[in-house]
Amino acid sequence: MDPTHSEAVLRRSIRKYFIDTLVTVDKLVLDFDFSYTEPPGDTWVVIKSGGLYLDTLAKMDLVIYIFAKNDLSGEKLAVLRDTVYNRLVDDSANDGRARIALYNASWVIIGYAVITFVGRESEKGKGESGSFYKWIQVRLNWGAK
Secondary structure, three states: OHHHOHHHHHHHHHHHHHHHHHHHHHHOOHHHHHOOOOOOOOOOEEEEEEEOOOOOEEEEOOOOEEEEEOOOOOOHHHHHHOOOOOHEEEOOOOEEEOEEEEEEEOOOEEEEEEEEEEEEEOOOOOOOOOEEEEEEEEEEEOOOO
């Protein structure tokens, strides 16, 4: 199988990108699945992968959930949203789109996924625990063989 059709390659690369940016640089709490307990701190991000569509132009949808505790005004949620959004675009690129390097099992770059769609955002909601949340839909596209 060509590595550009590998789900493991894609998931590994997405994790690396968001850990390198949101955790290492932005110092955010990040998870790739919902847990049954809230993490420590006032804000956190959860990234869920959606459908994977493999063709010569492959795509995967992501939903990025952002959470804030004790945020009636929505200001913490807005700051967190802006921080995450900044990682989904690249103002220095000619097309303004961020790219996620795709790594094979040896951590060699084999291509790039382009964030082609930063779409619908939800309104602020309140979860069962009392934390506030929003979600952002994202689509990745990359050339595959």
